[in-house]
Amino acid sequence: MFDRPDSGERAVLVHLTLHALREDLQELKELAKSAGTNPVHVVTGSRKSPDAKYFVGTGKLDEIKSEVEAYSADIVLFNHALSPSQERNLEKFLGVRVVDRNGLILDIFAQRAKSFEGKLQVELAQLKHLSTRLVRGWTHLERQKGGIGMRGPGETQLETDRRLVAVRIKQIQKRLEKVDKQRHQGRSKRKKAEIPSVSLVGYTNAGKSTLFNRLTGADTYSADQLFATLDPTLRSCRLPNNNDIVLADTVGFIRHLPHELVASFKSTLQEASEADLLLHVVDVNSENRDGIIKEVNQVLGDIGADKIKCIEVFNKIDLLDDRQPKIDRDDEGNPVRVWLSAETGQGIDLLMNVLAEQFANSKSKKKCYLRPDQGQIRAKLFTCTKIIDEHINDSGGSDLTIEIDNKYLGLLDAIKTEEIL
Template sequence: MFDRPDVGERAVLVHMELSSHSDTEDLGEFRELVTSAGVEAVDTVTGSRKQPSSRLFIGEGKLEEVRQAVEFAGADVVLFNHALSPSQERNLERELKCRVLDRTGVILDIFAQRARTHEGKLQVELAQLEHMSTRLVRGWTHLERQAGGIGLRGPGETQLETDRRLLRARIKAIHRRLEKVRRQRDQGRRARLRADIPTVSLVGYTNAGKSTLFNHLTAAEVYTADQLFATLDPTLRRLELPDVGAIVLADTVGFIRHLPHKLVEAFRATLEETVEATLLLHVVDCVDERRDDNMEEVENVLLEIGADEVPVLQVFNKIDLLDEFSPRIDRNEDGVPVRVWVSAVTGVGLELLFDALTERLGQNVLHRFVCVGPRDGRLRALMHDAGAVLSETHRENGDVVVEIRLQERDWFQLLVKAGVRPEDLRFDPELDRDRA
């Protein structure tokens, strides 16, 4: 009988450079993942191979080196910075006499620790169960075949078959519950669409500062920490922008290179906030030496979830860590803001971010000079109530020239409330000449 050892808090890390793989994992990032999981890395074993061994991933010599590291450090678990097959994990555990987890297992463990809402916990459980479904054989090898002896004779399914059946039933149940969550989110998005409220979704590599920026913009209290995947559960807040009005800002889970596909699938209900967004704020850690690679990984995940066509405004964060760097807005050849340099911690540059958001979302802003007479009191009052009045000029004939600035959609809604047809409006011929 092969019993799986328990996971402890002391780990030996294994990282191999594979010449047959052009896109290898980053050891520094893996150490951050391990720390975020609350595990102490007591030793690191590195090496290089042309390609992984089908049986153990590593060779016999490297296996002995890992075994000695485990014994010397008293480690409880060996963590591989690679994706291992179920048979490789099983063989390594038998050889090392301790628990073995691959990169996906570490990420799943972090997600399990971070999930707070019911939806988040369901999504993590789904990803864990689907990952576990291919590895069930490890824990029940002694029951893969019906054994003889008293109490064990006769027809019936093996324990392994029972577990697989129960696992499939649980996965189906979670899918049904997440589908209900997805429908509820769809209803919320449709309601915002009917109200013509733009949604701005924060995306970016994990630990880029999305939640810190979210808290600074909305005065929310989303959990923040200098660790990977500090945020799992999506948070939505209403925000008022000049010339735009109400928008919804959404904070979402961070991305990471080679994010396990099952996790992307499990969090699809959450990531739909990104797919359906009006604008994406791509938050980038501008001082990270892997900045360009991280940006490319985020773009790859956006492509995978179908959000690659959503307009993007880049936010280069953490400029407080750069020497004598001032916040600024970078524009394209058409003068449209494409990048804003800010510090979410100190708040430097956030006013520029608001300006850039207003420009990107407020492209249909109406700026006119409307002539209202004594009988147009209701229209004038509604313009004031909407906060659209910039100035008023009284004329000798009793008219008042009202300078207004607001979204076109809000203007036409205001006219409907006032019972005024657009063709009946009067505009100042001099002041309004360049505004029409």
């Protein structure tokens, strides 16, 4: 829906320090580079509150305009959320395109989306963002005319655009509901098979995809840029105790994530909200580490994942001096933090041991010998256990090799069994 910036487009960045809302200037620069623009100048300032018409004051507005002309900039990127009217007023005054922080993030998502589901989610977020920015730019095509033969259906082009956007939003929401059902079915099957799920969550560019590849041997795309991963990826992972888990690499979070994206990526974020364990990946080298951890925890609360057990993974220790891999534990001996480097592999074995500790072996392998009249027990075993092998014995009964969760061992009380080591 939006015209994405061409690579190398010259951009002037605008960053204000507001008393009520503080953003990170370095983060704006990284967002701009991730979108494919070339930041040529940064305009900074401070205000108690935004101006209702231009967000910035008239003096700062003149400064921005002079910098746009001096650097022949093609676009102005604001590190703040602008209202539709502020965006229009700024574009009219500056004579170039103006994109706010939310629009910039949406554009990056549009560039990163590869899967069918991801593209639908981004389009839905863009349409919701666009629906508030439709202006009366088409009044010359107004269909409400007087005179014989000139009376149209009584609908302006603006109203037509709004109606078409609303129709498209409903179409996408119906498609995403089907995708959500498919994801729910997949999660239900994994729960029925009692395969634990672990989701990697964290701030964008914390190293989640690199860690995911290191743990699973996958080859998903990873790069030193914001939102390198958009489409969730799931892979199985074998732990040192031979238990299997499903590991999910999810989209990175960012402070003040646009509400349109949170709503549109509901099905994707559910991989985190319905996981058995969260690994919160943190860039240990970040200057604002504590603030970033707080921001991620806030997003986890927004999606209903704040009650799930979470272990912090302090990544990128290779960038620190004399920092060795280690496990931090609480007073009860439970692991709360693992220090490692996904890039070099330092400490990966510690994380694998922690995961094995979290999902200790609670299953047993048994050889079961059933008589012909024990068909009801056989049916329950097929429902509650994993059947590895079955043979019909000479008496007409069944010899089963099963993997059973220890909580279901009571089902075996009435039959002859043998432990398999």
